[in-house]
Amino acid sequence: MSIRIDVAIIPAELPEQWFSGKAVAVIDVLRASTSMVAALEAGAKEIIPLASIEEATKLAETMGRETVVLCGERDGNKINGFDLGNSPLEFTPENVKGKSLLMATTNGTVAMSRAKGAALIVVGCLINARALIPVLTKASDEIVLLCSGKQGRVSLEDLLCAGYLTKLIKTQCPKAELNDSARVARDVYEKHKSHLTKAVKGSDHGSYLAGLGYLTDIEYATQPDASSTVPVMRDGRIVSCQAGDPR
Ligand code: MLT
Numbered sequence: 001m002s003i004r005i006d007v008a009i010i011p012a013e014l015p016e017q018w019f020s021g022k023a024v025a026v027i028d029v030l031r032a033s034t035s036m037v038a039a040l041e042a043g044a045k046e047i048i049p050l051a052s053i054e055e056a057t058k059l060a061e062t063m064g065r066e067t068v069v070l071c072g073e074r075d076g077n078k079i080n081g082f083d084l085g086n087s088p089l090e091f092t093p094e095n096v097k098g099k100s101l102l103m104a105t106t107n108g109t110v111a112m113s114r115a116k117g118a119a120l121i122v123v124g125c126l127i128n129a130r131a132l133i134p135v136l137t138k139a140s141d142e143i144v145l146l147c148s149g150k151q152g153r154v155s156l157e158d159l160l161c162a163g164y165l166t167k168l169i170k171t172q173c174p175k176a177e178l179n180d181s182a183r184v185a186r187d188v189y190e191k192h193k194s195h196l197t198k199a200v201k202g203s204d205h206g207s208y209l210a211g212l213g214y215l216t217d218i219e220y221a222t223q224p225d226a227s228s229t230v231p232v233m234r235d236g237r238i239v240s241c242q243a244g245d246p247r
Pocket of ligand 1: 107
């Protein structure tokens with residue numbers, strides 16, 4: 001059976017049961033996915049994505065507040081009482097090495113909880129795009145690229161990432177079948193591939209974050225294939241995928 005690629009341009013495009021048994025990449029370029037890659041590269045032990053601030057603070061108490069790092073954002077800024085916000089540049093070895101991170105963000109961590117029935121969940125963004133391909137294509141013939149979007153609406157940066165991933169999979173598997181959202185994503189990527197940083201700076205969330213002073217986050221997040229780290233979900237915890245062992 002040839003590979004099938006389904007893109008969800010917004011999370012609600014595909015019902016939760018659609019993910020069952022499939023290999024899913026959850027994409028949040030600005031910034032949850034990018035920050036998770038940065039955190040694991042900085043030596044974080046694991047990241048536990050939570051769908052709400054309440055869930056995160058409750059779990060921190062259960063695990064022992066002093067043993068975990070609470071991180072996340074609302075309206076792009078650090079949540080009161082949390083240790084870190086959601087800028088990938090905050091996830092340094094000093095801040096996260098050997099630590100368990102409890103992360104709550106507006107869109108990315110919520111989308112991750114939506115994909116919970118999948119056979120495999122990996123964290124996708126532009127900086128680790130190429131590294132995802134062998135892990136996804138090895139895990140299943142049915143691949144879903146789930147864009148986290150922005151409060152239920154389309155986000156250009158996630159669409160561009162889904163387009164790039166579609167192109168990379170199609171290059172490896174020319175017979176791969178696409179849904180219309182995958183075709184749209186691929187075409188939008190082809191239009192903007194030569195100026196990704198400029199395109200993302202102009203996006204709804206990109207221009208908002210730039211306005212808050214997070215321009216360097218956008219430059220960091222729009223360097224395709226700068227990382228070979230593949231974060232994978234195991235029992236509700238995101239850890240680094242060891243080469244050749246996605247499960
Ligand atoms: C999100 O999940 O919505 C984003 O990661 C938000 C952000 O970091 O600005």
